[in-house]
Amino acid sequence: MWPRIGELRTLALGTPGDLRTRLNTLVLGGVKTATAGLLTEYAEEGEELERVGERLALVDDEDSLVGVVEVTGVEVVGFAEVTWDFARSEGEGDRSIEEWREGHAAYWARVGTPVTGDSEIVCIRFRLVSAGDGGIPTGDLGT
Template structure:
């Protein structure tokens, strides 16, 4: 089973995982360039992924319910709200995500290719 690590290690990952476990976060967005760099194929509808915590242990299993390739400027409000992070507008979502990606050394513009994932909680990780 492949894994999904949300955000960066530390408080951000804990917060995002808590949103998933509470059912508030049912989507996430990644840079297509990261898939290319890691030579990793895109997720697919029905695929189950281990959601990893800061220690690398599985905290939940999610099932992919949708995969969409779009540009940074093409992300919809519907997707942004499904991320469950409390953004009050699409512009607020864009500002926060632009700041995050710039902070990890990958500035984005309106044409930057993204992967938008939708998911739901699935039966728990093995051994949980």
């Protein structure tokens, strides 16, 4: 199972270090409003897919809260079927769907899970609900 903060599942983007810091910065800046994951990771971790309206705790390398996002869409598609509209909403600077596919295929290969055109990808769209310096210093995680 993935870690929890309170009742919220965590959203740990990319791999720890510079990549996670960059992706979190894009979310907190309102640029990144989507992320993609491998369906096989959910089965391996015994997790259900996110659902529209669910709130997730965005975390840093130490699993500390840096923000809360609300899921606005979830779709499972083949890697070759991911749309440019979705890829662009990831906000990572890709200039084409081909560039997005090359970058994501290389990333998943580096972390030990090569993908093919048929690999099932979980496409999650979200909106930033709450954030602050070092996360949310006070208040309700559900806000």
